[in-house]
Amino acid sequence: MDAVFIIVSALKVFGFTFLVILPLVAYSTYAERRVCAIIQDRVGPNRVGLPATLLGFKKDLKFFGLVQPLADGLKGLFKEDLTPAHVRKAFYWMAPAFTAAPAFITLCVIPFGSAVTLFGHEIQMVIADIGVGPLFIFAIASLSVYGITLAGWASNSKYPFLGGVRSCAQMISYEISLGLSLIPILLFFGKLNLTDIVTHQATNGWLLLPLWNENGTVIHEGYWQSSGYQWLLLLPMGISFFVFTTSIFAETNRMPFDLPECETELVGGYHTEYSSMKFALFFMGEYAAMIVGSALIVTIFFGGWSLGFGLDTALLQTGDGDWKWYAGFIHLGAFLGKTIAFILFFIWVRWTVPRFRYDQLMKLGWVVFFELALFNIFLAALIIAAPHIGILNTLLFGFPSLTIIAALMFFITKANEEKRRIKIT
Amino acid sequence: MAIVKVKRPKLSWHEHLYLPAILKGLGITLKHAIAALRGKAPGAEELASSGLGVTMQYPEQKWDARLPEYYRGVPALVTDEQGRERCVSCQLCEFICPPKAITILPGELQSDNPWSKVEKAPREFEINMIRCIYCGMCEEVCPEQAIFLRQDYAMTGGTRDEMVNTKGRLYKIGGMREGLVNKWNKLK
Numbered sequence: 350m351d352a353v354f355i356i357v358s359a360l361k362v363f364g365f366t367f368l369v370i371l372p373l374v375a376y377s378t379y380a381e382r383r384v385c386a387i388i389q390d391r392v393g394p395n396r397v398g399l400p401a402t403l404l405g406f407k408k409d410l411k412f413f414g415l416v417q418p419l420a421d422g423l424k425g426l427f428k429e430d431l432t433p434a435h436v437r438k439a440f441y442w443m444a445p446a447f448t449a450a451p452a453f454i455t456l457c458v459i460p461f462g463s464a465v466t467l468f469g470h471e472i473q474m475v476i477a478d479i480g481v482g483p484l485f486i487f488a489i490a491s492l493s494v495y496g497i498t499l500a501g502w503a504s505n506s507k508y509p510f511l512g513g514v515r516s517c518a519q520m521i522s523y524e525i526s527l528g529l530s531l532i533p534i535l536l537f538f539g540k541l542n543l544t545d546i547v548t549h550q551a552t553n554g555w556l557l558l559p560l561w562n563e564n565g566t567v568i569h570e571g572y573w574q575s576s577g578y579q580w581l582l583l584l585p586m587g588i589s590f591f592v593f594t595t596s597i598f599a600e601t602n603r604m605p606f607d608l609p610e611c612e613t614e615l616v617g618g619y620h621t622e623y624s625s626m627k628f629a630l631f632f633m634g635e636y637a638a639m640i641v642g643s644a645l646i647v648t649i650f651f652g653g654w655s656l657g658f659g660l661d662t663a664l665l666q667t668g669d670g671d672w673k674w675y676a677g678f679i680h681l682g683a684f685l686g687k688t689i690a691f692i693l694f695f696i697w698v699r700w701t702v703p704r705f706r707y708d709q710l711m712k713l714g715w716v717v718f719f720e721l722a723l724f725n726i727f728l729a730a731l732i733i734a735a736p737h738i739g740i741l742n743t744l745l746f747g748f749p750s751l752t753i754i755a756a757l758m759f760f761i762t763k764a765n766e767e768k769r770r771i772k773i774t
Numbered sequence: 775m776a777i778v779k780v781k782r783p784k785l786s787w788h789e790h791l792y793l794p795a796i797l798k799g800l801g802i803t804l805k806h807a808i809a810a811l812r813g814k815a816p817g818a819e820e821l822a823s824s825g826l827g828v829t830m831q832y833p834e835q836k837w838d839a840r841l842p843e844y845y846r847g848v849p850a851l852v853t854d855e856q857g858r859e860r861c862v863s864c865q866l867c868e869f870i871c872p873p874k875a876i877t878i879l880p881g882e883l884q885s886d887n888p889w890s891k892v893e894k895a896p897r898e899f900e901i902n903m904i905r906c907i908y909c910g911m912c913e914e915v916c917p918e919q920a921i922f923l924r925q926d927y928a929m930t931g932g933t934r935d936e937m938v939n940t941k942g943r944l945y946k947i948g949g950m951r952e953g954l955v956n957k958w959n960k961l962k
Contacts, residue, residue: 392831
């Protein structure tokens with residue numbers, strides 16, 4: 350543990366949190382408002398700029414309202430911080446921090462870029478390069494449910510309590526499909542280190558877009574090279590992507606699944622009793638979770654920081670396979686670009702899909718996604734194992750057992766459905 | 775009330791799947807977003823809006839050219855064709871004004887004025903625009919057609935005093951108005 354490592358780590362923590370993610374959080378709130386306005390044929394906040402007239406200039410600088418998040422933050426800080434008399438104070442104060450902190454902690458395993466070489470040191474563009482990346486994220490991200498549940502409970506009032514309970518149930522339900530949907534991916538890669546996963550995708554093609562790769566797939570074994578079977582892999586990966594993305598939506602309490610803060614039923618949900626900066630912290634936590642979610646989707650399914658299309662090796666590598674010294678910065682840009690695209694997708698979905706009913710949400714989580722993710726594991730395992738066990742064994746034993754599993758899943762799904770016989774007299 | 779039996783609609787398989795509907799919805803929102811970004815949001819033309827949605831960007835874009843003839847803006851006093859004050863300070867508008875925004879101090883015309891034997895004129899005429907509700911009753915009640923609601927609507931002021939329109943300001947806003955006074959006109 351040398352001094353350089355500590356200083357570099359501290360700088361990375363500071364840089365990624367305060368210079369990359371916090372501005373991204375601020376501007377995703379701005380983007381949310383602008384994009385939703387544009388979708389709904391409105392204008393959105395386009396006025397707040399720098400008050401240059403105060404300094405004697407002729408006109409205020411508007412910048413399309415880009416200073417809006419700053420104004421919002423100042424407003425949050427300067428508003429009266431009201432603590433109602435009936436709350437449980439300790440937990441009431443802790444809850445916003447519990448919501449915001451896990452989202453920022455999970456950032457530390459996400460690879461923002463490859464590596465930069467500065468002053469003779471190669472610096473990895475990831476805060477903690479640990480071997481259990483996704484597991485760490487799941488472990489920490491599921492802690493954020495404490496924040497929301499505590500907020501609901503500590504508020505000591507009906508609607509926040511209901512919101513907290515809903516959020517707790519929802520997050521636990523979707524955590525299962527979230528974890529299960531990732532297992533096929535881990536089967537392909539055979540490793541949990543996110544940096545390795547991304548490096549693998551940089552050289553062998555993105556998981557969902559393995560187009561420019563000569564092998565046609567991220568797995569390179571003799572069997573896959575020769576035939577067109579590699580496209581079969583896209584089926585389990587596509588299912589994984591779908592289940593994972595939807596579960597991230599549920600996990601971050603985004604729109605189709607934002608029942609914990611359902612205005613029509615729960616006034617404001619778990620943060621009804623909160624005001625000023627405490628409320629802003631909930632908001633920040635929610636958006637930071639969204640950013641981490643989209644960063645994770647990008648990292649796993651869309652090649653993380655890699656430029657793709659073979660550009661990484663062509664442009665950014667020296668002859669002997671090392672990255673050029675500035676490669677990390679370009680990769681950081683690519684990563685942020687992809688992440689921002691996914692954030693926009695999140696916003697787009699939010700302003701399109703109406704809110705689910707709570708029983709529909711639970712049914713979707715437990716009956717559809719859980720079974721689908723479980724089935725997907727077997728499907729992926731069979732496809733991966735097929736070249737090893739041979740065509741004959743695959744057809745004789747693999748497919749029948751897969752069919753039996755699918756039938757079992759389907760049976761469970763159907764058995765869960767109570768028979769609806771409403772008689773109107 | 776009769777009982778209405780609503781039949782649960784039979785969903786086809788793709789409606790059960792729910793995804794095609796979501797994709798369709800995403801398409802619709804994307805269509806709106808693209809139209810708005812191209813400045814062709816629905817209703818942008820007929821509302822003369824900014825195009826980025828139907829909203830009008832107020833200080834830069836104004837509705838003034840499209841204000842209808844009957845628009846009730848700031849009330850103001852008008853002069854007749856020869857530049858004489860039409861108001862004879864009968865105080866009917868002061869009397870009818872529901873929020874009591876109008877204050878009139880009646881006076882006489884100066885003695886060198888040829889009409890001084892016939893008409894009166896207000897010495898002071900104040901409309902408190904903080905109180906005014908733009909109801910237009912003063913215009914309705916005026917026998918001399920001296921007070922009109924004009925098309926101005928942007929009344930601002932830094933202090934309460936600035937929001938009181940004095941006689942001079944009222945004539946400045948009102949200007950001259952031609953046409954017969956209905957009181958003497960058969961058409962009435």
